[in-house]
Amino acid sequence: MYCRYCGKKLPANAAYCVDCGVQVPNGNKYCYNxxxxxxxxxxxxLKCGVSLTGKRISTPYAGDKDWLTTLLLAIFVGSLGVHRFxxxxxxxxxxxxxxxxxCGIWTLIDIIMIATGDFKDDMGRPLKKD
Ligand SMILES: [Zn+2]
Ligand SMILES: [Zn+2]
Known part of the structure; x- marks a missing residue:
């Protein structure tokens, strides 16, 4: 999706524009789609045909996989890919x-991604963190 205020390309689940800081989907100068x-x-x-007034931006619903469990699996048995299973x-x-x-590098990247909240489940949903 795009910021409707400045046209910056944003991640699909962005709540605020990383460029201008406006809350998504405020603004009316660009198509969010x-x-x-x-x-x-x-x-x-006029280009893609989406409604610009309905604000029908689908925020990905939270996944059902536990964040902490995924992180611990990645740390202790991550080299076997258990957290990915x-x-x-x-x-x-x-x-x-x-x-x-x-050789441990991929696992390390995964651990960092999980820790920073960038790791998604197989449906592309964020991990459940509470
Ligand atoms: Zn913006
Ligand atoms: Zn469009």
Whole structure:
């Protein structure tokens, strides 16, 4: 999606624009879906056809996989890809198992991603953190 105020490309679940700081989806100068410039009074994007008034931005619903469990699995048995099996990423989990977590480097990257909240489950949903 794009910031409707400055047109900056944003991650799909962004709450605030990283560029201008405006709360998404405020603003009316750009289409949130394709980033094309729109007129403030425009109801529909002329390029991609989405409604610009409905604010139907789908925020990804929270996943059901526990963040702490995923993190602990990655730290203790991460080289076997167990945390990837846990979140449903079977394919990359097997790849990780056979490469022993890319000699540990891949596992380390995963641990950092989990710790910073960038790790998603197989549906692309954020991990449950409470
Ligand atoms: Zn912006
Ligand atoms: Zn558009």
């Amino acid at each position: 394709c980033g094309v410039q729109t007129k403030p009074e425009q109801d529909v994007c 846990y979140v449903g990423k079977i394919g990359t989990g097997i790849a990780m198992l056979f490469t022993l977590g890319g």
